[in-house]
Amino acid sequence: MQTLMNLDNLTSIDQLADFLSGTQTVAFSVLSSPAARYEWVQKTLVRFRYPTLSRADQGVVIRVLVKVSGYSRQQITRLIAQYRTSGAVRRRQRTVAGFTPKYSPADIGLLAAMDERHDTPSGPAVKKLCERALLVFGQTEYERLAQISVSHLYNLRKSVPYTRKRRHFAKTRPRQIPIGERRKPVPNGRPGYIRVDTVHQGDLDGKKGVYHVNAVDEVTQFEVVCTVEKISEYYLIPMLEYLLETFPFTLRGFHSDNGSEYINKRVAELLEKLFIAFTKSRSRQSNDNALAESKNGAVVRKVFGYSHIPSRFAHRIHLFNQEVLNPYVNYHRPCFFPETYTDAKGRERKRYRYEAMMTPYDKLKSLPGAEAYLKPGLSFAILDQVAYALSDNQAADRLQKARHKLFHTIHEQNLKSG
Template sequence: MKTEELTTIEHLSNFLEGTQAVAFTISSDKDKRYRWLQKELVRFDYLSLNKPDKGIVIRYLLKVSGYSRQQLTRLIAQYRKTGRLSRQQRTTAGFKRRYTDRDIRLLAEMDERHDTPCGHAIKKLCERAYQVFGQSDYETLAGISVSHLYNLRQSNAYQRQRRTFEKTRPKSSTIGERRKPCSNGQPGYIRIDTVHQGDLDKQKGVYHINAVDEVTQFEVVCCVERISERYLIPALEQLLETFPFMVQGFHSDNGSEYINRKVAKLLEKLRIEFTKSRPRHSNDNALAESKNGAVVRKLFGYEHIPQRWAPQINAFNHEYLNPYLNYHRPVFFQQQPRMPRASSARPMPTPI
């Protein structure tokens, strides 16, 4: 049975309920589909039907035509108003470009000649080129706005013509004092550094935090998953509590894991002096660097260790590694040489 054999509302209802098999094909051509819709509306005398029957006809047209409910509603409104369905599609080429690639190249050349001044300056230069010096090529650019001038600078045509790079501008941090720590022979001045346990398939490994006292060589090693504030602050609190004496100084390199407000707030709360390494002075934190190789790398190696093992490694360090380093492993460090005692005996006479 074909759609032409559906002649009554009852036939349409049975078709929608799926109790009647109907073979139908709708052309992909939009004009033919519009003509088919108009033919069906005329065949069932849609305008004279009551509301329930109109609903059945609409459901039938939705199922067969494949149009959305909104589109079909607009088409029925057009049929009710004009008595026919006709396509009113208008294809346009879009908005006409005001500033062409030629104008963008002129802008790039002007920027290159004047070393890329600000937008207001380059706008005035384009105006002078056209109004004062009579260069008709700059007629369009003479009326450009400053904001749209920056848009043209970001376009692909401009970037192909001229691409500029700026060096990273260093910004000094007021956190910590940039100097070498001075312990004056007293314990409690620690040097600290971070050791990363390798990458694997773009996945970061664990991080070891190694802290060494400058005078007594007392060493504490902790392990964290990441060096973010969430993991680092608890590790630092555990590290400071492990030292058997009061920590008075905290010296690190210029890594962002230590040079931040959270760490500075923690050290300020404990009244600990915060210092950081100076530029071109690699020996400022050499003590911690040497312990990284002699202790951490020698024990854990250089291979990747997944971050999920950080809690187990940290527990191992707290229970076994730190006691071994500080109570069982010999540590050699420089001591002040003893001055010879003054002799009370008379000096021997020099032989003649």
């Protein structure tokens, strides 16, 4: 049977080795105070006559001292060196006072008061004010602050004594997003510069309705309306690809407001791939996207109204747009086209002459060299087949019939689901 021994009863190196290997059961208590640990280390070194031991036996003693004392090997090595030199292991209590603060709480209070009365100017301005307070106006309490470095002045503003006296809250600054150029497009009479806006079809009981994406060419007023369930990238990017492909002429510009559905990297990458310039509305220029917004009311709201339409009907509405609404708007719905003139005071004005009213398709055909603007593979002979397949009245009747059927279906399915 193995004997339970006390740590102080270990008198040989072999017993220490057995203790380290776990073959000898030893009872010992962990020494709590540093003074007691130092005293035990010295007694152990004396008991085993550490300086007279071989190198291997000294290693055994060191491992025991590390295990029992809890000190690192480096610390035990330093204590042994102290024992070799002086014959004793003594704890040297040393309390470091640290750096004496140069700026007192009173100085920091003066700084907080200075910031308060001058509305937190820049660091150099505060330093200059402290210098003037001392040198010009003889306020000696600013002597230390007059010599402060600007960088350390900002450190004092973050200190606890400062924040206890004064807290400064700055308004969140808008973050500039380097996507799109903030300017008004200049088409110079060429088609292909479209204005894009989003129309939301209302909320009901916390549920979002469908979103209409409305794109209008600035010169010809050629318009494409698409409908999506949500304006997230998953739905919007494929729809934008379809929208850009639907226009019969080559696109050169894409202008939107500052909504995040368009001002994002995915849209920018899509337009860059197609070599389409990306512009966005300027601040305090409410007319930058006025054309698309006017079409929202004149076309989208007239057809779909303002009532909530659940998002699950987005695909059905998009088919209606594709097959009925877009052909009617572009080939059968006349629009006013403004003429710009300069009045007697030298200001530019717009007039809307009845003689200049025509459909977007007729406007496209009336442009000088219009055939050159069409996409490769398209011609006016092909587009004429679409434009003149139905009369204006037939296209309008078709639109009303399809819209009535669409809303009847939406109403019936809402009744079944509700």
